[in-house]
Amino acid sequence: MNQETYKKIRKLIILAILLYLGVNHIDVVMNAVVWGLELIIPFIIGVGVAYVLNVPMRFVEKLLFGRVLRQAGRQPYIVVKPDEQESVKSGRGVRLACRLARPVSLVVTILLVLGAVLLISLIVIPELTSTIVSLTDKIPAFLENVQEWAEEMFRKYPEVVEKISAIEVNWTQMFNTVWDFLKNGAGGVLDSTVGMAVSIFSGAVNFMIGVTFACYILLQKEKLGRQATKVLRAFLPDRAVEKTLEVGRMSHKIFASFLTGQCLEAFILGMMFFVTMTIFRMPYAMLISVLIGFTALIPILGAFIGCVVACFLILMVSPIQMLAFLIMFFVLQQLEENLVYPHVVGNSVGLPSIWVLVAVTLGGNLMGISGMLLFIPLSSVLYTLFRGWVNQKVTDKNGLQFAVDSVMVETEQEKEETADERTE
Known part of the structure; x- marks a missing residue:
C-alpha cells in the first residue's frame, strides 16, 4: 500500500461514483451528449467534406504540380524532414510553385465538383420538369384505363360486386374524423412547417461552416497530421x-x-x-x-x-x-x-x-x-x-503447442534412452 496504489484506488472510487451518477441520471447524460453533438456537428461535416475532397485534390495536385514538388524534394503527401528540404537547392520559381500548389489544387477541385453538380443539374432538372408535365397528362389516362379494366372485371365477375356492396361505410363518422383532424391538426402542421424551415436553414448554415472548416483542413493537413502525431507521442507509449x-x-x-x-x-x-x-x-x-x-x-x-x-x-x-x-x-x-x-x-x-x-x-x-x-x-x-x-x-x-509437443517428444526420448541404458 504505497502512494501509487492510493492514487489508483482514488481514481477507481471517482470512476465508480461517476458511473453510478451517470446510470441514475441517464436522461441528463443523453441530453448532454446530444447538446455536445449539436455543437460540433459543423466540424464533423467539415471533416467529412475534407476527406471526400481530398481524394480528387490529391490527383489534381499530383497532375499539376507533381514534377515541381519532386524537384523541390517535396513529394505530394509525403512528409519530408526539414534537413532534407534545406539540402535541395531550388529557385524562387520552384519555391513559389510549391507555395501555390495546395491553394490552386484546392480551388481547381472545388470548381470541378461545382461544375459536375451544375452539369448534372442542367441535365436532370429539364428532364425532371418534362417528366412531371408528361405525368400530369398521362396519369388521368392511366386512371381511366384502370377504371375501364375494373368495370370489365366487375361485369365478368358479379360476385365481386356483391361482396363490395356488402361492405358498409359510415360516411358521417369518416367525415367527422377528417374534420377533427383538419381542425386540430392545423396548428401542428404550421408548427411542423416552421420547424422544418428552421431545420433547413440551420442545416445550410452548418454545411457552409463545415465547408469552410474543410478548406482550412485541406490547406494545412500535413501540419495537422504532425501535431496529432506529436500529441499521441506525448500521452501514449x-x-x-x-x-x-x-x-x-x-x-x-x-x-x-x-x-x-x-x-x-x-x-x-x-x-x-x-x-x-x-x-x-x-x-x-x-x-x-x-x-x-x-x-x-x-x-x-x-x-x-x-x-x-x-x-x-x-x-x-x-x-x-x-x-x-x-x-x-x-x-x-x-x-x-x-x-x-x-x-x-x-x-x-x-x-x-x-x-x-x-x-x-x-x-x-x-x-x-x-x-x-x-x-x-x-x-x-x-x-x-x-x-x-x-x-x-x-x-x-x-x-x-508446438513447443509443448517438442518438450513432450524430448521427454519421451529421454525415457527411452534411460530404459535402454538400464537394459544394457
Whole structure:
C-alpha cells in the first residue's frame, strides 16, 4: 500500500461514483451528449467534406504540380524532414510553385465538383420538369384505363360486386374524423412547417461552416497530421502510437478505395443504363440513368430503389416497356456485379458479402443513407483488425503447442534412452 496504489484506488472510487451518477441520471447524460453533438456537428461535416475532397485534390495536385514538388524534394503527401528540404537547392520559381500548389489544387477541385453538380443539374432538372408535365397528362389516362379494366372485371365477375356492396361505410363518422383532424391538426402542421424551415436553414448554415472548416483542413493537413502525431507521442507509449498510426493508415486506405471505387462504379452503371435504354428507345432514359447511378452509391440496396421509381415512371407510358426494363435491369445488374464491380472496387474493402449486408442494415437503421455508406468501410476496418488479432492468437497458440509437443517428444526420448541404458 504505497502512494501509487492510493492514487489508483482514488481514481477507481471517482470512476465508480461517476458511473453510478451517470446510470441514475441517464436522461441528463443523453441530453448532454446530444447538446455536445449539436455543437460540433459543423466540424464533423467539415471533416467529412475534407476527406471526400481530398481524394480528387490529391490527383489534381499530383497532375499539376507533381514534377515541381519532386524537384523541390517535396513529394505530394509525403512528409519530408526539414534537413532534407534545406539540402535541395531550388529557385524562387520552384519555391513559389510549391507555395501555390495546395491553394490552386484546392480551388481547381472545388470548381470541378461545382461544375459536375451544375452539369448534372442542367441535365436532370429539364428532364425532371418534362417528366412531371408528361405525368400530369398521362396519369388521368392511366386512371381511366384502370377504371375501364375494373368495370370489365366487375361485369365478368358479379360476385365481386356483391361482396363490395356488402361492405358498409359510415360516411358521417369518416367525415367527422377528417374534420377533427383538419381542425386540430392545423396548428401542428404550421408548427411542423416552421420547424422544418428552421431545420433547413440551420442545416445550410452548418454545411457552409463545415465547408469552410474543410478548406482550412485541406490547406494545412500535413501540419495537422504532425501535431496529432506529436500529441499521441506525448500521452501514449511508443507501441500504442505506432499501432494507432498503423490503424489510421489502414483506415485511410480502405475508406479512400471504397469512396473512389463506389463513385466510379455508380458512373459506369449509369452509363450502361443510358446506352441500353437509348438503344431500345425506352422513355426517360436520361432521368432514369442518373437516378440509378446516384442511388447505386448506396451498396446492395441502392440500385433497386432506383429500379422501383423507374418502373413507376415507365408504367405510366407502357406496361410492356416496364417488363422489358425489369428484364434489362436484372441483366445489367448481374453484369455489373460479376464484371464491373470486382474490377473497379475489387477487394479493396476486404469484407465478405454477409458482413456487407449486416453493415448496410445496421448503418441504415442507425444513420440512414449516410450510415449505409459509412458502415461498410468502418466494418471492414474492424473486420481486418479482428482477423489480424485472431490470426495472431492462433499463431501464438500453435507455437506454444508446438513447443509443448517438442518438450513432450524430448521427454519421451529421454525415457527411452534411460530404459535402454538400464537394459544394457
